[in-house]
Amino acid sequence: MKFYDCATAPSPRRVRVFMAEKNIHIETIQVDLGSGEQFSDEFKAINPLMEVPVLQLDDGSSISQVNAICQYLEEIYPDNPLxxxxxxxxxxxxxxxNRVNAGGFMAGAEALRNSAPGMKNRALPGPHNYSQIPELAARGLQRIDNCFSDLNAHFESNQYMVEDYFSVADISAMVFIDFAKWVKKRVPEDHTNLARWYAEVSQRPSAKA
Amino acid sequence: MKFYDCATAPSPRRVRVFMAEKNIHIETIQVDLGSGEQFSDEFKAINPLMEVPVLQLDDGSSISQVNAICQYLEEIYPDNPLxxxxxxxxxxxxxxxNRVNAGGFMAGAEALRNSAPGMKNRALPGPHNYSQIPELAARGLQRIDNCFSDLNAHFESNQYMVEDYFSVADISAMVFIDFAKWVKKRVPEDHTNLARWYAEVSQRPSAKA
Known part of the structure; x- marks a missing residue:
């Protein structure tokens, strides 16, 4: 198998942390999103959606999207279920x-992609171009604040995203918190429950992936 | 178990069609979204996200979100896997x-919720209020067109969303096509592959659910 990655991008990091937690090692190929390598004909043949991450199997077939890749890896490497x-x-x-993906991760993408000068007509990933909507960037920032607040309330009575069980949802939430820094959003100091959880998951060796 | 439904809403319909395909029958309770029953304290106790569908188990615990509910039902009713x-x-x-959910279903919601007079500060579902963004309604319509076009290309060489296997992704895509009618978007006449697939899945008895 081959894992198509971009070391600086948050979506493939979700898979990297997942693999680190499960001690899975797969040949990794870097795709340079900065220079637009995902739009090349060569990469389009691997993923017509022009996105990383992608997991390519030995028969040449490919799986795209974070969750589909992680679920597949969970099935073929069932130890330490996440x-x-x-x-x-x-x-x-x-x-x-799903909740942290829609309410957190997508909010971060909304804020970033609708404001970054280098993403003028790339307000959404994928094969179609969409113009930036400045109001949507502002809404993304507002949604990040709300997601921080919802997570803080959740962690008042839960160790992890699902009770006392560390799962793939914790990985998604941790990567969201780090991604939010791209748009200058950090966990507010008074969100002590969220800060406690974030410190704990960030100290796991997998967080370095 | 109890299934909290709203007969007129597209998200719970995805679960209803799924259950019909698997011949699952569960006591169903209608939640009147029109009169705001989802915001009542009684319903918030069942689902703090204030959304349908919800599956409530006999021990009182609840599962929210379409995909989590369907995956749970798939596990406890494994016959006819979807x-x-x-x-x-x-x-x-x-x-x-995920692709049809993000690229189709969410596009329809974007178009509807950012334009409907009755949804002024409800541009997103869930516990937080967000103002409508007219440009986002327009982008939603544009995304629906692109999703139709992508699906039409896909069905040129595939019977279903995944090759020749009818799956939950076909249910999601069918409900998206019907939902798009709410914002006056219909499959264009020249999208003959998509029309062929849509006619086929719509004729399944489950489509009436």
Whole structure:
């Protein structure tokens, strides 16, 4: 297998941290998003969506999108499950993971892509160009604040995103917090529950991935 | 178990069609979104996100969000799998499902929620209020057109969203096409591949759910 990565980008980092937690080692190829390598014909043949991460199997077929890749890896490397250990836990993990993805990660992307000078017509990833909407950048920042506040309330009575079980949803949330720094948003000092959780997950060796 | 539904809303319909395909019958409770029943203290106790669908288990615990509910039902009712039959197929289904959710369903919600007079400060679902952004309504319509066009290209060489396997991603895509009618978007006549697939999935008995 080959893992198409970009060392500086948050989405592929979610997969890298996931692999580090499960001690999975896969040949990794860097795609230079800065110079637009994802738009090359060569890369489009691997992923027509022109995004990283991508997991390419030995038969040449490819899996794109963070969650699909991680779920696949979870199935073929079942040790140390990160998607839950029971049907109910798996449902709660999926729900928490979707929630932080939609309410956090996508908010960060909304804020960044609608304001960065280098992303003028790239307000959304993927094969279509969309113009920036300045009001949407502002809304993204507002949503990040709300997500921080929701997470802080959650961690008042939960060790992790799903009770006391460290899961893929914690990885998504941690990468979101780090991604939010790109648009100058940091966990406010009075969000002590969120800060406690963030310090804990950031100290795991996998966080360096 | 109890299923909290709203007969007229697209998100819970995705679960209803899923259950119909798998011949699952669960006591169903209608939540009147029109009169704001989702904001009541009674419903907030069931789902703090104030959204349907919700699946409530017999022990009182709840699962929210379409995908988490369907995945849970898939696990406890494994017959006629709709999430894939192999690890690779499950990855492709998840990827296709996420793609149509982000590129189609969310586009429809973007168009509707940023323009409907009754949704002035409800441009996003969930516990926080956000003002409408007219440019975002316009972008939603543009994204629906692009999603139609991408799906039409896909169905030129695929019977279903994942090759010749009918899956939960086809349910998501069908409900998206019907949801798009709310903002007056219909499959263009020259999108013959998409029209062929849509006619086929719409004729399944589950489509009436």
């Amino acid at each position: 998607y839950g250990r029971t049907p109910m836990e798996r449902a709660l993990v999926d729900s928490a993971n | 999430y894939g039959r192999t690890p690779m197929e499950r990855a492709l289904v998840d990827s296709a499902n």
